[in-house]
Amino acid sequence: MPTANPETTRGEASYTPFHPRWYRPHVSVYWWLGEWHYLKFILRELSSVFVAVFVIETLFMLNALRDGPEAYAHFQQCMRNPLLIVLNVVSFFFVVFHTITWFNLAPSAMPVRVGGKRLPDVLVAAPSYVAWVVVSGFVCWVVLR
Amino acid sequence: MAKQSNEAFFWMLFSAGGVVAAMLIPVQLFLFFLAFPLGWLQAPGYDPLLALVRMPLVRIYLFVLCSLPLFHWAHRFRYTLYDGLKVKHLTGLIFVLCYGGAVLGTVIAAYLLWTI
Numbered sequence: 181m182p183t184a185n186p187e188t189t190r191g192e193a194s195y196t197p198f199h200p201r202w203y204r205p206h207v208s209v210y211w212w213l214g215e216w217h218y219l220k221f222i223l224r225e226l227s228s229v230f231v232a233v234f235v236i237e238t239l240f241m242l243n244a245l246r247d248g249p250e251a252y253a254h255f256q257q258c259m260r261n262p263l264l265i266v267l268n269v270v271s272f273f274f275v276v277f278h279t280i281t282w283f284n285l286a287p288s289a290m291p292v293r294v295g296g297k298r299l300p301d302v303l304v305a306a307p308s309y310v311a312w313v314v315v316s317g318f319v320c321w322v323v324l325r
Numbered sequence: 326m327a328k329q330s331n332e333a334f335f336w337m338l339f340s341a342g343g344v345v346a347a348m349l350i351p352v353q354l355f356l357f358f359l360a361f362p363l364g365w366l367q368a369p370g371y372d373p374l375l376a377l378v379r380m381p382l383v384r385i386y387l388f389v390l391c392s393l394p395l396f397h398w399a400h401r402f403r404y405t406l407y408d409g410l411k412v413k414h415l416t417g418l419i420f421v422l423c424y425g426g427a428v429l430g431t432v433i434a435a436y437l438l439w440t441i
Contacts (some may be wrong), residue, residue, distance in 0.1 A: 209411055222409055228401035231346045231394045233424075234354050238391055241357065245378060246441040249371045250363055259362040268358040275354060279347040308347075316352035322377070323356055323369060 227278035230271040237268075283308040335424075339340045342397025349390055349429055391434035392427075399423035405436070 212218040237259075244255035258264065286308060287301035361368035369377070377383055403423040409414050 182423040191365075207411070213411060222405065225401050225405040225409070228398040229351060229403070231342075232398040232402075232430075234350050234358070235391050235398075235430060235434075237358055238353070238387070239430065242378070242387065242434070242437040243439060246437055252371050252374075253393055256362065256368070259358060265359070265362060268354065268362075272351065272354055272359060273347065275350045278343075279351055282343050298357055312348055312351075315348050319349065319352045320356065321333065324366065 223274075223277065224281045227281075230274040231278065233271055234275065241256040264307065279312065283312070335396075338393065338396035339400035340397075342393035342395070344399075345389060346397055349381040350394065353390065378438075378441060384441075388434055388438050392431040395427040395430040396424075399427040 212222040241255060244251040283305050284301070287299075287304035290304070292299045292304050356366070360366040378387065400423075403419050406419050407416065412419070
């Protein structure tokens, strides 16, 4: 809102018989529930919470590994708790949602031009997906071999 | 709260954390917190896993995996609180809690990976 000189503002108001109401639209706290685009935005932002949950779980795992075989076995037992499994299923969907939205942002954030023409978004995002598959495969190979 | 000049720095951390999270967290989460607990895949034993985690490159990998995504979280979560819940008046407190949490997680990760 522009900062008007209070003197003139007050002065004008007192001379105007039909003073206009200030334009201050009221936005509800739940503004993001109405439309899919807004909801998708909030869900994307909320995916960061599940990213943090994953890091906390990983820190607990490292702590258990550090404390010895018994602590680690106890940690593994805890992770079989149905509530934690449900949490991790939900987390998994959110982090994959994060991955997809993150990769799909790249063409908008960094449009690639070849020969003066803008490359289709699919072609700009595709290398990220290829890298994702390769990196995931590599992590699986290292952990499972 | 943060000055314009700091904003770029935090955004870089957010962006780097976003890439790390996008690339690595789905597979890490799937293996360690779904496939192994549910018995879909044979989990590595304690000794091989500890030996793997103690490799210098893996320690660095795990440090990056823990730290950068926390800064990604801090950035997104604070704006979600500002805009989603419209609590702009608590900006300073939210900033300290979010980035304080990320720094704390980073310190814990460094300590665990150093002493493991």
